[in-house]
Amino acid sequence: MFLVSSTTTATTKIPTTRIATQNFEKTSTSPEEMTATSSTSIKTTYTPGDTSCLSTDCSRTLLYxxxxxxxxxxxxxxxxxxxxxxxxxxxxxxxxxxxxxxxMKFHTNKFVVNSTILKDMPNPNQGFKNTSIGSNVFDVIEKFFSSTEAPVCGSTILILLKRYPNETDISRLVSLIRYHHAMLHVMISVLPSGGTQSKTMYRLASKTNGLGAFELDDKFSKNSGTLTGRWIGIHGGGYNMSLDYSYSGSDLQNLQIRIYGPT
Incomplete structure (x- = not known):
């Protein structure tokens, strides 16, 4: 399910202190000012060390x-x-x-990734013991885009969320993901292990052209509702549409577009 929002436009800039220059990019000029759609206006400034993110110049990276x-x-x-x-x-x-x-580990061989995941299975002894503690999933996104080991421009992030974050302000992450021309998809458990903000990651996915769904844990990989475990396959085809719509009032309006596969 795609979510298209009509909202106010704010000029947003990403500080270079939180974005690492990638060795994979060959751009020497400073980036132009980027305009992002956000419900919260933030003001930061670029420095000469910033590098434009050109997704077509880099190999694409998948983060699981x-x-x-x-x-x-x-x-x-x-x-x-x-x-x-x-x-x-x-x-x-x-x-x-x-x-x-x-x-966080990176590989160029999918089979090595399989082995890495098998060796890094969930361990209850290492987790947060209190349900009031929110997920540190925000740190995952920040850490990924600070990486210099793999190209992050034009990347795709797949997140399986069991514990909800406690944060509600996503303006920083929305700008960060858009700046890197990346896409965030998230599967959200309907039976959380902790945290308080159930909609935060769904909102983040919807504002960055990603997909989000609430599901039972054992259904993450199976066909269910409007989102399936193989929803990444939506990239395999071309989708074009033209929409004309209008509404009155100052409240934020969401336009939902549902795409279904064969049933």
Missing amino acids: AYSNDLSPEAVLNSWRAFENISSWFSWYGSVRFDIENMD
Whole structure:
């Protein structure tokens, strides 16, 4: 399900202190000012060290991020549902979050990634013990875009969320993802292990051209509702549409576009 929002336009700039220059980019000029649609206006400034993100110049990277609170079966079955997309990416990253020390790893071989994930299964002894503690999934996104090991421009992030974050302000991450021409997809458990903000990651996905769904853990990798475990396959075809719409009033309006596969 795609979510298109009509809202106010704010000029947003990403500070270079939070974005690492990629060795894969050959741009020497400073980026032009970027305009992002956001419900919150933020003001930062570029410095001469910033580098424009040109997604066509870099190999695409897939990051598979999963909560430590999930079962090993949910993590493995979901990853196996995405294994057929290997030809679409040149780099693969994986990370287990909702633990104190995340270890994000990158490979160029999908089979090595399989082994890495198998060796980094959820471990309840390493997780957060209190349900009031929110997920550190925001840190996953920040850490990924600070990486210099793999090209992050034009990347795709797949997140399996069991614990909800406590944060509600997503303006920084929306700008960060858009700046890197990346896409965020998230599967959200309807039975959270902690945290308070159930809609935060769904909103983040919808504002960055991604897909989001609420589902039972064991259904993450199976056909269900408007989103399936193989929804990444939507990239395999071309979709074009033209919409004319109008409304009155100052309230934010959401336009939902549902795309269904064969049934």
